[in-house]
Amino acid sequence: xENVEQHPSTLxxxxxxxxxxxxxxxxxxxNYFPWYKQELGKGPQLIIDIRSNVGEKKDxxxxxxxxxxxxxxxxxxxxxxxEDSAVYFCAASIKGAQKLVFGQGTRLTINP
Amino acid sequence: xxxxxxTPKYLVTQMGNDKSIKCEQNLGHDTMYWYKQDxxxxxxxxxxxxxxxxxxxxxxxxxxxxxxxxxxxxNLHIxxxxxGDSAVYFCASSQEGGIRAFFGQGTRLTVV
Numbered sequence: 397x398e399n400v401e402q403h404p405s406t407l408x409x410x411x412x413x414x415x416x417x418x419x420x421x422x423x424x425x426x427n428y429f430p431w432y433k434q435e436l437g438k439g440p441q442l443i444i445d446i447r448s449n450v451g452e453k454k455d456x457x458x459x460x461x462x463x464x465x466x467x468x469x470x471x472x473x474x475x476x477x478x479e480d481s482a483v484y485f486c487a488a489s490i491k492g493a494q495k496l497v498f499g500q501g502t503r504l505t506i507n508p
Numbered sequence: 509x510x511x512x513x514x515t516p517k518y519l520v521t522q523m524g525n526d527k528s529i530k531c532e533q534n535l536g537h538d539t540m541y542w543y544k545q546d547x548x549x550x551x552x553x554x555x556x557x558x559x560x561x562x563x564x565x566x567x568x569x570x571x572x573x574x575x576x577x578x579x580x581x582x583n584l585h586i587x588x589x590x591x592g593d594s595a596v597y598f599c600a601s602s603q604e605g606g607i608r609a610f611f612g613q614g615t616r617l618t619v620v
Contacts, residue, residue: 430608437613441611485551496606496609498550
């Protein structure tokens, strides 16, 4: 089945700097790749997603890139702010599979 | 107004007891899920339902029995609770194929 690897497990950056989190997936049939942000005591919240027919997507300070050949995708956060501190999860889904397979999570800390 | 709501938020119970967690979504989605998040924050699919029918059962022990009375509700009943069942359980719903899944706020289950 699908396996998603996420790195790094923890990331600490200075406020205003950029943060990058990377994921690789194993099943070339995967065609949907969302990113979730989970704050303490809350459920994961979808922040951006990308489908396999697109190489890059941007939403304000957040962008996601996808390399289908290499089977990896990345989350880029620019101009980081303290409220970006959270655990971030990547995920992958195969069309028709009716489930998301999650990476292990990255705890991002923004230092003021 | 909450898109996906689950109750209770906290559940503390003794080993051997039976307990239920309820979930409701008002997004009109056909697909609902239960995910388990362990102490290391890893999110793993347990069950997936599409229009009240079980689609995925990821080798979850028989003590866990989901029930979907209608497509807006997916409840989780757990028999004979064990210490290892302690975790945070998330309900979610989505468009078909896991697209744009919304998660509830989670139920922290502690078995003592």
